[in-house]
Structures are given as C-alpha cells and as structure tokens.
Amino acid sequence: MIIDLIAGARPNFVKIASLIHAIQQDNASIEFRLIHTGQHYDKNLSESFFDQLQIPDPDKNLGVGSGTQAQQTANIMMRYEALLNENKPDLCVVVGDVTSSMACAISASKLGVKVAHVEAGIRSNDKSMPEEINRILIDSISDYYFTTSRNASGLLLKQGVSKENIFFVGNTMIDTLLKFQPKFRKPIIWKDMALSKNEYFVLTLHRPSNVDDPVKLKKLLELLNECARNLPVIFPAHPRIKKFLKEQNICLDNFKFTEPISYLEFNFLVANAKCVITDSGGITEETTVLNIPCITIRENTERPETVEIGTNVIVGTEEKKIRKAISTVFTNDWKTGQIPELWDGKSGERIIKILKDFNL
Structure with missing residues (x-):
C-alpha cells in the first residue's frame, strides 16, 4: 500500500x-x-x-x-x-x-x-x-x-x-509529545532571560479574532501585562504584532518577545511554565497532558475534553474572567487535570x- x-x-x-x-x-x-x-x-x-x-x-x-x-x-x-x-x-x-x-x-x-x-x-x-x-x-x-x-x-x-x-x-500529537518529552531542552532565552521553573507565563496568539483588531489587541496585551504581576510573559509574536506595538509605542514591561521557537525548546518552556495563555487548540492538548494550567483566549473550543477533564479553562476576552483565571493560577488553586482516554x-x-x- x-x-x-x-x-x-x-x-x-x-x-x-x-x-x-x-x-x-x-x-x-x-x-x-x-x-x-x-x-x-x-x-x-x-x-x-x-x-x-x-x-x-x-x-x-x-x-x-x-x-x-x-x-x-x-x-x-x-x-x-x-x-x-x-x-x-x-x-x-x-x-x-x-x-x-x-x-x-x-x-x-x-x-x-x-x-x-x-x-x-x-x-x-x-x-x-x-x-x-x-x-x-x-x-x-x-x-x-x-x-x-x-x-x-x-x-x-x-x-x-x-x-x-x-x-x-x-x-497522534500526544504521541509525539510523549516520545520527545525526555529530549525537551532549554532554549537560549532560558539563560538570557534568567528564567526559572514556575516563574513565567507562555503566551501564543494567532487567531484573527484576537490579533486583527488593533484596539482589541492593545487592550488584551496590556491586561495580560498587568495581570502577570511582574513575572515574564514569553511571547513568540508574529512580526506584524511586534511592528504594531512599536508603531503604537505600547510598553509591555513584563513581555519578552522571541523569534519562533523550535519544537523541543518550546515544549520545554511549556512544561516548566506557571501557566500557558493561548488561542491555539493543539497547545491545550499538550498542556493537559503536561499538567500545566492553560487559559484559552477564545469563546469556544473544538477540544472539550481539555476543559472537561484537562487543565484548560476558556475565558474568551472578557477582562473579569481573564483576571479571575490568572488570579487562580497565583493562588495555586488551579484544577487538577486528567489525561483523556487513549x-x-x-x-x-x-x-x-x-x-x-x-x-x-
């Protein structure tokens, strides 16, 4: 065949x-x-x-x-x-x-x-x-x-x-995650930014609903910057987002912008993060298996098991829900996840x- x-x-x-x-x-x-x-x-x-x-x-x-x-x-x-x-x-x-x-x-x-x-x-x-x-x-x-x-x-x-x-x-995404988990490795930014386990956030944003509206994007990033409580927010941002922030002279003191990060290094960051904030579906699966708190900046998910039994919580873009979720991360009251069947x-x-x- x-x-x-x-x-x-x-x-x-x-x-x-x-x-x-x-x-x-x-x-x-x-x-x-x-x-x-x-x-x-x-x-x-x-x-x-x-x-x-x-x-x-x-x-x-x-x-x-x-x-x-x-x-x-x-x-x-x-x-x-x-x-x-x-x-x-x-x-x-x-x-x-x-x-x-x-x-x-x-x-x-x-x-x-x-x-x-x-x-x-x-x-x-x-x-x-x-x-x-x-x-x-x-x-x-x-x-x-x-x-x-x-x-x-x-x-x-x-x-x-x-x-x-x-x-x-x-x-199958989890197959690859588990196979290569022992080979996760520190990216260069780990040393350059003096990162330590459970003392930083990882952020990924790419969906048009979050990044295409300048006013909405500015409000969201400034909110996350404030809620991080001086912890670094590692953000492999698309060049157009970096350009927008520079043009608008937006200051995000806690944000650490990076170039795209390779698979083994990115998942090292995820596995050692305090929390992951994302609008990706696949990352919610990986955080569930790695037992890392995950906050989804969307109104819905195609992967309900990550919410029902995993470590994922959906907050949309509502300020009150985002603040509450991140506060729960800091108080160590995040729910305990389970790995979905198979x-x-x-x-x-x-x-x-x-x-x-x-x-x-």
Whole structure:
C-alpha cells in the first residue's frame, strides 16, 4: 500500500511524525510519500524541525507560499492534482484542519483516491473560524475517520458516517509529545532571560479574532501585562504584532518577545511554565497532558475534553474572567487535570495497524 501523508503547517508535522515512526518501527507493508504543501514557511521548521522530530525531508514540496485562503486553496489543489495525475497513491491521509488538509482531501477525492482524516469529528460550532469550515468539508468527503475522542466518534455517527469507517484511536500529537518529552531542552532565552521553573507565563496568539483588531489587541496585551504581576510573559509574536506595538509605542514591561521557537525548546518552556495563555487548540492538548494550567483566549473550543477533564479553562476576552483565571493560577488553586482516554502515546501505532488491514 502506498499512502500520501499531507502536511502544510507546523502542527501537521507533529501529528504526521507519529504515523511515520509507527510505519518505520513496524516495518509495515506500507510505503509513504510525505507531501509538504508549503502553506507555512518557518526557519525553525525548514532547518531543524525534521531533525528534532526524526522524520525524513518531504518527498515533495508543493511550495504554495503565502496568500489569501482562496489563493492557497486553489494553488494547493492544482499542484497536488498534478502530482496525483503523475502517480496516484492508494490513500491520502490528512491531519487536522488547516487549508492544506482540506485542499488535498478535495483533490484526492475528485480523482478517486480514498481519503483518511486523522483528528476527524471535532467541532467548535463556530463557523467564523476558517478551521471549522475545513473540518466540516474534510469530514464530508473522507472515507475513513480516525478520532481523538469518543465524543468526536459520536458526532460522526450522528451525521450519518458508517460505524465501520470510524476508528477511535487517540491523539497522534500526544504521541509525539510523549516520545520527545525526555529530549525537551532549554532554549537560549532560558539563560538570557534568567528564567526559572514556575516563574513565567507562555503566551501564543494567532487567531484573527484576537490579533486583527488593533484596539482589541492593545487592550488584551496590556491586561495580560498587568495581570502577570511582574513575572515574564514569553511571547513568540508574529512580526506584524511586534511592528504594531512599536508603531503604537505600547510598553509591555513584563513581555519578552522571541523569534519562533523550535519544537523541543518550546515544549520545554511549556512544561516548566506557571501557566500557558493561548488561542491555539493543539497547545491545550499538550498542556493537559503536561499538567500545566492553560487559559484559552477564545469563546469556544473544538477540544472539550481539555476543559472537561484537562487543565484548560476558556475565558474568551472578557477582562473579569481573564483576571479571575490568572488570579487562580497565583493562588495555586488551579484544577487538577486528567489525561483523556487513549492519549497514551500509541495512537499512530493503532492507525497503522488499522491501515494494514484495509484492502485498498
């Protein structure tokens, strides 16, 4: 069996790594092509990410680059379609909910290549998020569904997906986290900023709802700066955010801005932080497994298990809720989390075992 593994953004490679390791360890009768769409370009991704995750360089880089979502979608579809016309795999495996996953799933399905969706069935029920549209589209045309929770499997069943095509396997992102946890390493900023365990915050913000409105962004960052109580806030900020702060002459005394941080170093920071503040979904999964308090600056989540049994709390952008959550961190009254079912580091192995049984 020959499968295409599709990745276009950093979280995709973290999830795909688990599948590659499982194929290699099992000596499975599965050949794969690692397809990098080029949706995101990151120096840490291109120069060190593959080495850190112990995965091979991509077999093909579609090189789509930046652009609007429509432009990226069109370019990915056209370039992947051309690749498929040269050599079709037996199966196209897409992970998560980025534009690359959606676009490649459509191209594959239109050319009669079966599609498997890893991380199927999750929903935020918020269609203002581009990722939500992608999830719905991918699930609507997939042939096989690998889910991270029983809730996700249940949603697919309610939507008419055949039970025989749904497989509750756990979370491949957590596979990679657990595999490489012993190799987490201090970034240069640990020494340069004189950081110490449990004495700093980690912040990530990227969603348009948080960063595209200058007034809202300024208010949010100044609030977080105040609530940090003189502890450092480590923020790998996008260049446009740094530019905005400089232009507006906004002073954030507690903020420590960094360049993008590689996987092993970033997760070292997360694992030793007092708290993580984020609008990312994937990071809430990692903090739950690492048992680190996590505050989500969103109104909803597609990963409810991180809230229901994990360490994540959703506060939106309401000042009162943000203040209360951070205050709870300082009083050490944060809830004790549990690790969700099958988030045990073996999800990739389960997926590859299932794929081997497919008669494609």
